[in-house]
Structures are given as structure tokens and as C-alpha cells.
Amino acid sequence: MLTVGVNVHENILSFGHEERSALLQRVSAGGLDHVCVADHVSFHGGAGFDGMVAAAAALAGADKLSVLIGIYQLALRHPMTVARQLSSLAQIGPGRIVFGVGAGGDDRSEVSNCGVDPATRGRRLNESLGILNALFTGNVVDHDGEFFRLDRAQILPEPTPRIPIVIGGSSPAAVRRTAASGDGWLAIFCSARRFTATVTDIKAEADRIGRDAPDWYGLNVWCGLDDDPGAARAVLADRMESLYRLPFEKFSRLAPAGTPDDVANFLLPYVEAGCRHFTLVAAATSWQRGIDHAAEVKSRLVKLSHG
Template sequence: MAAVEFGLAVHEQVLALGPKARRGLLARIADAGIERVCLGDHVSFHGGTGFDGLVAATAALATEDRLGALVGIYQAALRHPMTTARQLSSLAEMAPGRVVLGVGAGGEDRAEVANCGVDPSTRGARLDETLQVLRALGTGEQVDHDGRFFTLDAARILPAPTPAVPLVVGGASDAAIRRAARHGDGWLGIFCSARRFAATVQDVRAQAADLGRDVGWFGLQLWCGLDDDPAVARDLLAPRMESLYRLPYEKFSRVAPAGTPEQVAAFLAPFVEAGAGHVSLIPTARSPEAAVDHAAAVRELLLRS
């Protein structure tokens, strides 16, 4: 099987744990051979839930030098690209080559979008323009921009990230696929079947080639329950997803597996065969330590297959 870079979602633990416990957990992840941590992002989701992805990434990167960070999905359409570019510059200066930014248009909670001063009906177009501006500012050159949503006059962000921070687009809609092909360095899937993932990889590559671009970064974020007892794994995963998304777990069960490491690895194998070079688990387990150990077992099983 092709090489896979493996990640583990830890945003809640990174923000909530004290310094000693945070160091211990991130060291355990790195010792297990996992290459990245994955940090989510929401401003105010379904009544107030949230976690700032770039703040959490800063904490993780400053704590454990052996780990990279994938921020995804960052609600870039809800922020001004000038301030996002400054944060990326600072992160890249602190941890060069260790940051990937996954972006999405949001919209699952229209109130979150509207309360950030963004018209929910224009969030996709706003994200397209945001990506154009972020890419221009990421060069370190002076940027003049007069667009539908943003106006910049002799704007500049220094130092320019070196190497550049990859911008990968999340979402399975036709608009997201076009966005990844036109503006992204890659595509990040979530809540999709292996068949849909494979088709999207092909679509993004083909549309990018038509534009004279080469998009080669493809990843998957996977909610999963992990335990030696599959029934326990489901009992751990279902209430967590239902609480966050306000939907019954049955709506997600086909794309968010619960089971043993062997079962989750078997679920993931077709995605890797379809081109997923980056796999990030969003796990539920009996403890954060158990989540790391089970995720490491999934990783080993995938790499051996």
C-alpha cells in the first residue's frame, strides 16, 4: 500500500489539558509514530460550541517538535484573509513546514456564519476570494486587491512562510471540488464513502489539469469509535457526534465507523487505495491515552496491509 501520513485529532485535549498532561499526551502521539495532530475549528457552533484551530495548533506545535499540525476545517470564510495570513506567517516562522491549513465554507450552522457578519448565501464566493488573497499574501509580495468582499491597498505580510503553508479545501460539493482544483493545494474529505472519495480525487485532478495546475495532496478526516469491544466503541462515538451535530448517529454510521482497530483499518484501506495520502482520525475511546494507542494500532495495520 502507498505511504500514508497519519494524524490524530486532539483539539479538545490540547485546549483543556494543563501543560504537563498536554506534553505527555503529545509525546505519546509522537512516540507512537503518528506524524500530525489534527485541530478542528468553529467560532460558535450550534449555540456556542467552538475551538480556535490556529490557537490550538500553536499550542501543539510549541509543545511537541516532532509533530505537524493539520487545521481542518478552518472556517476561513468567517475571518478576514489579512489576519489569517498574519497568523499563518507567525505559525510558519515558529514551525516551518509543519502546518497544513484545511479550509471550508462552513454553513452547517447558519447562525454561526451570520453572527460573524457574513451573509450565509455568499460564504462560498467569499471563501473563493479569501483563498485568492491568502495565496497572494503568502508570497510576501505587495498585494493590491479590489474584490467583491475585500479591498487591500499595498498590503504585505512578512516574513513569507517558507516553505509555503499548503491550503487544502474541504467539502464534497461540486463547488468545493472546483475550489480545490482552482485555488487549493489539495482536497480534504470527510463524511464520504470510499467510492465518493475516489471519484472526487479524479475530479479534482482532472479539473486542476484543465487549468494547468497540479493538485496532489489528498486526505481524509474520519470520525470513529475505537475499542476492543465494538459495542463499546459505538456507545462512545454515538453520543459525542449527536451532541455536536444535533443529528442521530445513524445519519453518520456508514461514514463514521465504530469498532476495533482491525475493523477501522479495514474501513480505511479502500480510501488509501483511492489516493488518500493523509489520514486523520477523530476518535472516541475510553480515554485520550486509549485513543492514541488504538489509533497507533490502526496506523500499523494500514501500513502493513
């Protein structure tokens, strides 16, 4: 099944109640499958958005939409408190959460200011994932590791159904992490060729360690959407340069801009590579048009993928 959602992290927390409700209703009415919320503690000078808080707002504001938290900076938090937050979210929206995690590190000061050595964040994430998976069972957990020690720790109620954990990144470490601890893989800034290769590598690594290969493969993709391709590129470049503080040309090969047809055609090779879950980080002249155009992308992509 092909699912398409839209990233709402810039609006879900800043909107008032009525406008937030209108946003979520528009997503549902457009036939989109989920919303995505991002997470940063303090990115490039203080920008940020708490993924758990945003997910709670989205789950409480829509009865059927699923919420992808991605990518959550798990390495910067304690897994015990994260497990508690996820348990609480599962009570608000059981079966409607996918938890995406990554090692972070794009802004080293964000990591170090959270009391984490940037050089150890990958190992810390691996340990956190093992703890989360254990706590998700509802059983008592004892753990004595490099970064965390738990003595008869337990989180009840355990998330039911279990919350899928999907791993972000395309490095060899992310491949190993997905095969060993993840329920799926979530890509961003990834070519279709790289996507194909990474899926193959994950399945090979899972087979090597004797674990069933994950079956959830997704892509978060920045895109500019407008009936005028030039306007789409301009609004996308402005958004990305403001956030990342880099020239748009650094991203343009992997961040399509154009009409919904243009973006759907860009995404089709990813479907052929095995991607089944798309999240559009849609840049448009208004949030309403962003959602409407994203819904058009879904409609066209579903038709294209069925031949």
C-alpha cells in the first residue's frame, strides 16, 4: 500500500486551535494518510520544535490521521522518559504513531549543549533503541550499559499496538542499526539509486544477523509546489536556505520543485525502488495550497504507480 502524507511541524505548534483544526481537517479531506512532525532541540542558533508535543497536538486534533515523528533526536534524550512519552501518545492515538529516530549531529552544538559527546551519539542511539524495544514489551527491564543504567524499570501501559520504530540516515551505521533494531527505514536527501542500494543493504544485513528484514521503507522529501514551476522553485529555495543556511543548489538535485505532476514523476522511481511511505515537506505560497497540492501529488503518484 502506498501512503502519502505532509509535514506540518512549522504550523502545528504555532497555529491557534481553530487554524490547527482547519489544517488537520484539510489534510484528511484531501485524502492524505498522515502528518509528519519534526524534532530539534536547538538547531543553528536556537530554532527547534519538540516532536512529542507536536505529535500530541496532531493526534488529539484528528481522529484518523496517523502521525510520523521524524526524525526524533533520540540520542539527546533518556530512553526511559522517551518510552513514557510514547506510551502516553499511544493512549491518545493507539495504532496511529510511527516513531522515526536518527543520530543527529548536523549541528554539533545542539548535541553538546544537551550534555552528549557528539563522537558517541551513534553508540548512545544504539543503546537507547535496545532499551526502547525492551520497554515496549511492558516487562521489567534491568540494564547496565555504556550510557544508561536501569534497575527494574518498567513502562505501563505498554504501547498497544506496538509503535513501529523506523531508522533515519543512509550511512553504513544506519543500515546496521535498521537491520538490528528497526521496523523500517526512513530516508531524506536520498537519490532513487541510493534508496535502492540502501534497501538492498538493509535486507542483506538483516539476513546476515539472522533477523527478519524490515518491511517499512519511507522517504521524507522537500518539494516546492505550485502551478508555476518557477514560483515553486523560488518558495522552496527561500524555505530551505532560511532553515539550513546553505545555498539551495546544495539540495536542488534531491528537492524537486514544480507542479504536482512534476513532483509525482520525480517520486515514481522511489516507488520502483521499494518506497511505500512518502512525506512531502511542501513549500508553497500558503499552507492551504501546500496541502492541496500534496493531495494532488498523491493522486497522481498512485495512478502512475499502477501503470
